[in-house]
Amino acid sequence: MIAQWAQYICYSNIQEMKFNTKTIHGGQENIDPGYNSVMPPIYQTSTYSQESPGKNKGFEYSRSGNPTRSALERSMASLENGKFGISFGSGLAAIDAILKLFKPGDEILSTNDLYGGSYRLFTRIFENLGIKFRFVGMQDAARIEEHINENTRLIWVETPTNPMMNIIDIEAVARIAKKHSLLLGVDNTFATPYLQRPLELGADIIMHSATKYLGGHSDVVMGGLVVNDRELAERLYFIQKASGAIPGPQDCFLVLRGIKTLHLRMQRHCENGEAIARFLKKNPKIAKVYWPGFDDHPNHEIAKKQMSGFGGMISFTTKENTLESATKIVEKLKVFTLAESLGGVESLAGHPASMTHASIPKEEREKIGVVDSLIRLSVGVEDAEDLIADLEQAIG
Numbered sequence: 325m326i327a328q329w330a331q332y333i334c335y336s337n338i339q340e341m342k343f344n345t346k347t348i349h350g351g352q353e354n355i356d357p358g359y360n361s362v363m364p365p366i367y368q369t370s371t372y373s374q375e376s377p378g379k380n381k382g383f384e385y386s387r388s389g390n391p392t393r394s395a396l397e398r399s400m401a402s403l404e405n406g407k408f409g410i411s412f413g414s415g416l417a418a419i420d421a422i423l424k425l426f427k428p429g430d431e432i433l434s435t436n437d438l439y440g441g442s443y444r445l446f447t448r449i450f451e452n453l454g455i456k457f458r459f460v461g462m463q464d465a466a467r468i469e470e471h472i473n474e475n476t477r478l479i480w481v482e483t484p485t486n487p488m489m490n491i492i493d494i495e496a497v498a499r500i501a502k503k504h505s506l507l508l509g510v511d512n513t514f515a516t517p518y519l520q521r522p523l524e525l526g527a528d529i530i531m532h533s534a535t536k537y538l539g540g541h542s543d544v545v546m547g548g549l550v551v552n553d554r555e556l557a558e559r560l561y562f563i564q565k566a567s568g569a570i571p572g573p574q575d576c577f578l579v580l581r582g583i584k585t586l587h588l589r590m591q592r593h594c595e596n597g598e599a600i601a602r603f604l605k606k607n608p609k610i611a612k613v614y615w616p617g618f619d620d621h622p623n624h625e626i627a628k629k630q631m632s633g634f635g636g637m638i639s640f641t642t643k644e645n646t647l648e649s650a651t652k653i654v655e656k657l658k659v660f661t662l663a664e665s666l667g668g669v670e671s672l673a674g675h676p677a678s679m680t681h682a683s684i685p686k687e688e689r690e691k692i693g694v695v696d697s698l699i700r701l702s703v704g705v706e707d708a709e710d711l712i713a714d715l716e717q718a719i720g
C-alpha cells in the first residue's frame with residue numbers, strides 16, 4: 325500500500341520553493357514519463373492495463389487513483405506546505421469525507437458563522453447519523469474550551485467566515501485542539517494558501533472548495549483536503565476510494581491550470597478588494613462594511629498576523645436596512661454579476677439571506693448578522709475604477 329501512496333507525496337525540493345514558484349511547479353515533476361509533456365496530460369481513462377494480475381504502474385482503476393488527479397493533489401499539498409493532497413468532486417464532498425472519520429456519539433465544534441452548505445450537511449445529514457454539532461462563536465478563542473467534552477473530536481473553523489468576514493485565531497484554536505487531543509480542520513477556501521496556510525499554524529486538515537479561488541474561473545466544481553499526518557491521510561484516501569466522490573481528470577486539469585495563476589489573481593483580488601472596501605465605507609447609503617483589512621475590524625490584528633493580505637471578499641449592509649434596498653442594488657449592477665459562488669476572475673454579488681445562506685433559519689442567520697440587507701461581493705480582477713463606478717450607479 326505504501327508504495328502506491330509514495331506517488332502522492334510532495335517531494336522535499338518542492339517544499340523549499342517559494343510560493344509563486346510552487347503554483348507553477350509544485351508537485352509537477354515527471355508528470356508525463358511517456359512523452360515529457362510540459363502540461364499534465366488529461367488521463368481520461370477509467371482503467372489501466374496490467375502486465376500480470378496486480379502488476380501495474382501504480383494505477384489500476386480511476387476511482388482509486390488517476391495520474392491527472394495525483395498531479396493536482398500534489399500541487400494542492402505543496403501550496404499548503406503539506407504532505408498529502410486528496411481531491412473530491414466538490415468542496416462539500418471533501419467535508420463529507422472528513423465527517424466520515426467519526427462515529428455516532430462523536431461531537432464536532434464548529435464556527436457559528438459558516439458556509440450555508442456546510443451547515444446543511446452538518447445538520448441535515450450527519451446529525452441524523454448520530455454526530456452532534458455545536459455551533460459557537462470562536463472570535464474569542466479562549467471561550468471554545470467551555471464547549472469541549474469527552475465526546476468532542478474535531479474543531480471546525482472557517483476564517484475569514486462566510487459571509488461576515490470574522491477572523492478566527494487559528495494558532496490559538498490549534499493550541500486548544502492539541503491540549504484536548506482534538507483534530508482541527510480549517511476551511512481555507514476564502515483565504516487560499518496564498519494568504520493563509522493553516523497547517524503551519526497547527527491545523528490538522530485543510531479543506532478547499534477548489535470551485536472558488538483555486539480553480540479561479542468559475543468553470544469547475546471541486547474540493548480538496550491537505551494533511552501532514554500519514555495515518556490521517558491514509559484514512560482519508562481510504563474514504564475517497566471507498567465512498568468514491570472523486571473529481572474527473574478534465575476537471576483536475578482545469579484546477580491545475582487555474583492554480584498556475586493563483587498568486588497573480590490573488591494579488592489583484594486583494595488590491596481591488598481594498599479599493600472597493602474603502603469606497604463602500606465612505607458611501608453615505610451604506611451602513612456597515614465587513615472586510616478584515618480595516619483597522620477597526622474586531623480581529624484586524626489577528627488577520628494581520630495570520631494572513632499576508634485581506635482578500636477580495638467583502639460584505640455590506642444598507643442604511644435603509646431592508647430587503648428591498650439590497651434587491652435594488654443587486655438588480656442594478658452591470659459589471660458585477662448577481663450569482664452564487666465566489667473566487668472567479670469576474671466580480672460577483674450575492675444576497676446571502678436568499679441565496680447562499682437560505683438554508684439557515686432566519687433567527688439563526690440574523691443572530692450572526694446575516695440580515696436581509698446584507699450583500700456579499702466577490703471582487704474580481706477587472707479594473708477597480710469600473711467596479712467602483714458600477715457600485716456607485718447601483719447604490720444611487
Ligand SMILES: *Cc1c(COP(=O)(O)O)cnc(C)c1O
Nearest residue numbers: 414415416439486513533535546
Ligand atoms: C463554496 C464553499 C464550500 C462548498 O464547496 P462546493 O465546491 O460548492 O461544494 C465550502 N466552504 C466555503 C467557504 C465555500 O465558499
